[in-house]
Amino acid sequence: MKKTSKILIIGEIQNQHAAHVTVELLGEGRKLADYLDAELILTIVGNDVEKTCKDLLRYPADRIIAADHPSLKQKQLETHSRILYEIVKEQKPDMILGGATLFGKTLLPTLAAMLGTEVITDAVGLEIDKETGKLLVTKPAFDGKSMSVVSMPEVPVQMALAKPGVFKKACETDGRKGKFTAFSADWLQEITERKRTLDLIKEEKKISLEDAHIIAAGGRGLKGPEGFRLLLQFAERIGAQAGCTRPCVDAGWMLPEQQIGQTGCITKPDIYIAFGISGAVQHMTGVRAGTVIAVNSNPNAAVFKYCDYGIVGDAKKILEEFLKLPL
Numbered sequence: 001m002k003k004t005s006k007i008l009i010i011g012e013i014q015n016q017h018a019a020h021v022t023v024e025l026l027g028e029g030r031k032l033a034d035y036l037d038a039e040l041i042l043t044i045v046g047n048d049v050e051k052t053c054k055d056l057l058r059y060p061a062d063r064i065i066a067a068d069h070p071s072l073k074q075k076q077l078e079t080h081s082r083i084l085y086e087i088v089k090e091q092k093p094d095m096i097l098g099g100a101t102l103f104g105k106t107l108l109p110t111l112a113a114m115l116g117t118e119v120i121t122d123a124v125g126l127e128i129d130k131e132t133g134k135l136l137v138t139k140p141a142f143d144g145k146s147m148s149v150v151s152m153p154e155v156p157v158q159m160a161l162a163k164p165g166v167f168k169k170a171c172e173t174d175g176r177k178g179k180f181t182a183f184s185a186d187w188l189q190e191i192t193e194r195k196r197t198l199d200l201i202k203e204e205k206k207i208s209l210e211d212a213h214i215i216a217a218g219g220r221g222l223k224g225p226e227g228f229r230l231l232l233q234f235a236e237r238i239g240a241q242a243g244c245t246r247p248c249v250d251a252g253w254m255l256p257e258q259q260i261g262q263t264g265c266i267t268k269p270d271i272y273i274a275f276g277i278s279g280a281v282q283h284m285t286g287v288r289a290g291t292v293i294a295v296n297s298n299p300n301a302a303v304f305k306y307c308d309y310g311i312v313g314d315a316k317k318i319l320e321e322f323l324k325l326p327l
Contacts, residue, residue, distance in 0.1 A: 005038055005039065005093075005094060006038055006039050006041060006091060006092065006093040006094055006095075007029055007032060007033050007036075007038050007039070007040050007041065007093060007094070007095045007096075007097065008041045008042075008043060008087075008088065008091060008093035008095070008096045008097070009022070009025050009026065009029050009040070009041070009042045009043070009061070009096075009097045009098070010043060010045075010084065010096060010097070010098035010099075010104070010107070010108065010111075011042050011043060011044045011045075011056070012098070012099055012101060012103065012104060013044065013046050013049065013052055016051075016052065017052065017055075018044075018052055018055070018056055019099060019101065019164075020164060020165070020169065020210065021099030021100075021101060021104075021162060021164040021165075022042075022056075022099060023056075023059060023169045023170050024099075024162065024164070024165075024166070024167040024168065024169050024170070025097050025098070025099065025162055025167070026040075026042065026056075026059045026060060026061055026169075026170035027059075027060075027167060027168055027169055027170030027171070028097075028126055028162070028167045028168075029061075029097055030060040030061075030170060032095070032126060032127075032128060032135075033062075035128055036128060036133065038094070038095075039062045039063065040060065040061050040062050040063075041061065041062065041063045041064075041065060041091060041093065042056060042061040042063070042064045042065070042178075043064070043065045043066070043067070043084070043087055043183075044056070044064065044065070044066045044067070045066075045067045045072055045080055045083055045084060046067075046068065046072050046073065047068060047069060047070050047071075047072050047073035048068065048073075049066050049068050050066070050068065053066045053180060054180075057177055057178050057180065058172040058173065058177075059170045059171075059172060059173065059178075060170055060171075060173045060178075061178040062178050062179070063178050063179045063180075063181060064178055064179070064180050064181070065087060065091070065181045065182075065183050066180065066181070066182055066183065067083045067087065067182075067183040067184075067185040068182065068185065069083075069185035069186070069188050071185070071188040072185065072188070075103050075107075077106060077107060077110060078194065079188055080107055081107060081110045081111050081114060082188070083183070083185055083188060084107070084111050085111060085114045085115070086183075087183055088111070088115060088157070090183075093157060094157060094158065095135055095157065095158045095159075095160075096108075096111075096157060096158070096159045096160075097126075097159075097160055097161075097162065098159075098160075098161050098162070099161060099162060099164055100121050100122050100123070100161035100162060100163045100164065101164060104161055105121060105161065108121075108159060108161055109121075111159075112159050115156065115157055115159075116156060117152075117155045117156050117157050117158075117159060118152050118155050118159065119159040119160065119161065120137045120139060120150050120152070120159070120160045120161070121139070121160075121161040122139050122140060122161065122163045123137045123138065123139050123160045123161060123162045123163060123166075124138055124139060124140065124147075124162075124163050124166045124262075124285070125137070125138030125139075125147075125149075125166075126138075126160065126162065126167075129151065132151075132153060134151050134152065134153050134158065135151065135152065135158045135160060136149055136150070136151050137149070137150045137151070137160045138150075140262040140263070140282075140285075163266060164210065164265075164266065165210050165265060165266030165267065165268065165286075166266050208241065209241050209243050209257075209258065209260060209265050209267050210265055210266070210267060210268075212240065212241035212267065212269050213269055213270045213271070214238060214239060214240035214241070214269055214270065214271045214272075214273075215240055215241050215242075215243050215260075215267055215269045215271070215272050215273070215289070216231055216234055216235040216238070216240045216241075216242055216243070216273045216275065217231075217242070217243035217244055217245070217260060217272065217273065217274050217275065217277060218231045218242070218243075218244050218245075218248060218254075218274075218275045218276055218277065218315070219244065219245045219247070219248065219274070219275070219276045219277035219278060219283075219315075220245070220247055220248065220276060220278075221275065221276020221277065221278070221296060221297060221314075221315045221316075222248075222253075222275055222276045222315055222316050222319075223276070223316055224251075224253065225253050226316075227275075227276070227315070227316045227319070228242075228244070228248070228253045228254060230316065230319040230320060230323060231275060231319060233323055234319055234322055234323060237323070237327065240271075240273070241269075242254070242258060243258050243259070243260045243267065244258050244259060244260065245259070245260070245261065245277055245280075245283045246259055246261060246263060246264065246282070246283070249264075260283060260286040260287065261282050261283040261284075261285060261286040262282045262283075262285045262286060263282070264286055265286060266285075266286045266288065267286055267287060267288065267289070268288045268289065269289050269290070270289070270290045270291065271289065271290065271291050271293065272287050272289035272291070272292045272293070273292075273293045273294075273295070274287075274292065274293070274294045274295065274296075274303055274307070275295045275315040275316075275318070275319060276295065276296060276297075276315035276316070277294070277296065277303050278296070278298070278301050278302060278303060279294070279296075279301055279302030279303025279304070279305065279306055280302065281302075284302075284303070284306050287306070291308050291309075292306055292307040292308050292309075293307060293308065293309045293310070293311075294306070294307035294309070294310045294311070295310075295311045295313060295315045295318050296310075296311075296312065296313075296315065297312065297313060297314050297315065298312075299312045
C-alpha cells in the first residue's frame with residue numbers, strides 16, 4: 001500500500017466563523033490521516049482570518065496554513081483558486097478534501113482543472129482502500145435512488161467534496177495543538193479579476209434545519225397546502241423547525257431550503273417527527289435524529305422501520321387534534 005503523506009482540507013469561512021462542514025472534515029480527515037499515518041493540514045483563505053485560525057487550532061489538525069489578504073475578502077473564484085493552487089504546489093498533498101457548499105462546488109472543480117486532476121462531489125462516506133491506500137468515496141447516484149462507491153486510482157491528487165451535515169464535527173483536542181503558518185498573498189494584487197463583487201446583500205436565514213434540535217417534517221400524506229399549514233402551526237407551537245420531502249417542494253407546498261434528504265439537507269435533531277412521510281431511503285438518509293416519531297396511515301410504511309415511536313393514522317387529522325390541545 002502506497003503511503004499517503006499529506007491530506008489537505010480546504011477550509012471555508014461563513015460569517016467570520018469556520019463553516020460547519022470544515023469542522024466536520026477535520027474530524028473525518030483526522031481518522032483518515034491516522035489510518036494512513038499522514039499529516040493533516042487545514043488551509044484557510046480570506047481576509048482578517050487570524051482569530052478564526054486560532055479558534056481552529058483547538059481541533060485535530062497538525063498544521064493550519066492561512067492566506068490573509070484584502071483581495072480575499074469576497075469569495076472570488078479567480079483569486080481563491082490561484083492562491084490555493086500555489087499552496088497545493090508548495091505542499092504537494094496526496095489528498096484534498098473540501099465542503100460541497102455552493103462556493104466549494106465552484107472552487108474545487110476549478111482547482112482540480114488547474115491541477116490536472118479529478119474531483120468527486122457530494123460525498124457521504126470516506127474510507128481508505130486497505131489494498132491500495134486510495135480514497136473510496138460513497139455518494140448518491142441515480143438521483144439519490146442508490147449509492148455508489150467511487151475511487152480515483154490514477155490521478156495525481158485525489159479530491160473529494162463532502163456533503164455538509166453528514167459527518168460528525170471534530171472534537172476539541174487537549175493534548176494535540178497544531179502549528180500555524182502564514183502563506184504570503186501580497187502578489188494577489190497583481191491579479192486582475194475578470195469580475196468583481198459590487199455589493200453583498202445578506203438575507204436573514206429564517207430556516208436552519210442543520211442546527212435544529214426539533215424538526216416536524218411532512219410528506220405527501222399531508223395531502224397538500226392545507227396539511228402543511230397545519231404542520232407549520234404545529235412546529236411553531238412546539239418550537240420546532242419545519243421540513244419536508246422532495247415531492248412536497250416539487251409540488252410547491254414548501255421551500256427548497258426545507259427539503260431533507262440526499263438531495264436536500266442532512267439533519268441531526270434530538271427529535272424528528274414525520275407526518276405522512278413514507279420513509280423512502282432518499283429522505284431518511286437525511287435524518288440522523290436521536291429520536292424519530294412517525295405518523296402514517298399505512299401500517300406497512302417503511303418509515304416505521306426507522307422510528308422509535310409510531311402512530312398509525314391520518315397525519316393531517318392527527319395534526320388537527322394536536323393543535324386542539326391546550327398549551
